[in-house]
Amino acid sequence: MTRTRLTAACLALLMTSVCGPALAQQQPNTADVIAPAALPRAVPPIPAPTSAAYPGVITLNVDASDVERGLINVTQTIPVSAGSVTLLYPKFLPGNHAPTGPISMLTGLTVAADGQPLQWLRDPVDPWAFHVEVPQGATQLDVAFTTLTPTGEGQGRRLQTPEMLNLQWEKALLYPAGYNAKGVAVVPSVKLPAGWRYGVALETASFEGDLARFAQTDLYTLVDSPMFAGINFREIALGGGDRAVRATVVADKPNQLEGGANRVEQMESLVVQADRLFGGQRHFDHYTFLVGVTDTLGDIGLEHHRSSENTVATGYFNGEGRVPYGDLAVIPHEYVHSWNGKFRRPADQMFPNYNVPTTNSLLWVYEGQTQYWGDVLTARSGFVSKDEALAVLAGVAASYQNQAGRQWRPLQDTTNTPILGYRAPNPYSTWARGTDYYRESGLIWLDADTLIRSETNGRKSLDDFAKRFFGVTADSWSPQGYTFEDVVAALNAVHPHDWATFLRTRLDAVNAPPFLDGLERGGYRLTYTDAPSDAEKKINSSWENDFQYxxxxxxxxxxxxxxxxxxxxxxxxxxxxxxxxxxxxxxxxxxxxxxxxxxxxxxxxxxxxxxxxxxxxxxxxxxxxxxxxxRYPRLERIAGSRDHLGDILAPRRR
The missing domain is CATH 2.30.42.10 (PDZ domain)
Structure with a gap:
């Protein structure tokens, strides 16, 4: 049976060189056999990461100039000594909360020492790992491979177009197992198409002849510092003194970079409002918004400590066409992550390298509270009006008021969604549920905010929690972990309450009414109308096709x-x-x-x-x-109540 299947497979491949000798019943020439990778042999264990620094500095050269064909060619030199070495391709990617490293896109891998090819063996259990036996006397491995990037539908998010590039280093490198990412030193470089410019949080050592060389860094900082590059380029200073914030923008067309004075003012206001929210504590030496104005590069909003990856509609600056709410809110959301998710992050997300499984139990803080503050800062910074912000909140509240999946699946369990299937589409999302740790958790934090405000008569708010919890003074901006107990303690320090029960009731509830108390405490109730307002139409641009309710x-x-x-x-x-x-x-x-x-x-x-x-x-x-x-959702003012929602959405004056 095995031979029959093999023969059929070979015929299907039109008798390629792999199958031809077998079909002809010929013995292969031993000179053509690649023995170690083709034959079974003992597979060494994958070393667990330790705190020891990796001996030596890895050189990483990335050629990202082949944007027409969507290819990224990589060469690396990795210092080694004789014996077994395991090289890892990053698997659990930060911000994805899931094993999304696109290992199937790594192709053409070769490994050599002193000019002699070495055999590599993919780990049979963990295919993101490659085992190599280093011969006596060898001092470095020369590694080369090509990373394929998506070029068509159904292949994944597009990273390269003829006009721009989104280089994510973790998809273009291998690193040695057995070490923490911060203990692996790397000197990176990247070759770009002629005439292109770039934005990145790394320190540039030189940029000559379309080759950018960067100062030595560690693997953690490298992976946390992606690049946007393109032929149509704009740089915008957003203030900040010695901890400056800027935006580097690439676009499909030159005219998409033009104008946008109001948008730049909103981005400047975002920086100011974030400072006021987090007590003026910036846990970075500089920060760069990487912005792609595009309808060709794949959509993204991804957080990093000193930068963020953001794509927005082509009219974002020049005002041509509609800019969806998500494109207005993405930059505020990802900026908040510099404090929540990067500087401070859940203790169970403090994994040592990119092949140790992530745990997501506190995503309702990491993403949920970031969603809350992202929406709030989108309004406080002027990206949207108060009425538009209320329309967003009405839509969120209505979706959970009508979500059947809450009958069987608690919100806490949705933090497992990335592992179950990262961004996987579902035919009945209102029953299966998905990444509700974003939006439903945002309602929990609204509930907490309005509870604090109402019980302190407006003297305290969740702003005080943000300043205390994320805006802490620190000599270093190295990540600091937090636990459920830490969150509860910080809330109690702002306003004493049974916060543990408050949170667990909402996180673990099954078949409970939607937790919309925050709306009514905020001075509004959820209603439905048959004629949406202009603000509601702007937020729900598909209202004419919407018969959900x-x-x-x-x-x-x-x-x-x-x-x-x-x-x-x-x-x-x-x-x-x-x-x-x-x-x-x-x-x-x-x-x-x-x-x-x-x-x-x-x-x-x-x-x-x-x-x-x-x-x-x-x-x-x-x-x-x-x-x-x-029926379209709307928030209606409760007569005689205090407008706490208005207070929350209003810009801070100090």
């Missing part, structure tokens, strides 16, 4: 395809799933407007809304007995 689905694209079927909603209960196409509404040709008109006409009546649906070659007629009209 009426019929229980949305429409996507000109085909009127049904998407986002809400578990337990009206469409779901009628047996409708995602992927069907809406063909007709009350016997008339379908369109979003036709469906909105039909829902409006049925309000208060008794006749059902008749829909004809198509899935492949099958058609269905479904009658929706719905008479409550269109």
């Amino acid at each position: 009426s019929l229980g689905f949305s429409l996507a694209g000109p085909s009127n395809r049904i998407t986002g079927v809400r578990w337990g909603g009206l469409a779901f209960d009628q047996g409708v799933g995602a992927g069907w196409e809406l063909v007709a509404v009350n016997d008339m040709a379908a369109s979003p407007k036709a469906l909105r008109d039909a829902v409006t006409a049925a309000k208060g009546g008794s006749e059902p809304i008749r829909l004809i649906l198509k899935n492949g070659e099958r058609f269905r007629t479904v009658a929706f007995p719905y008479h409550d009209g269109l």
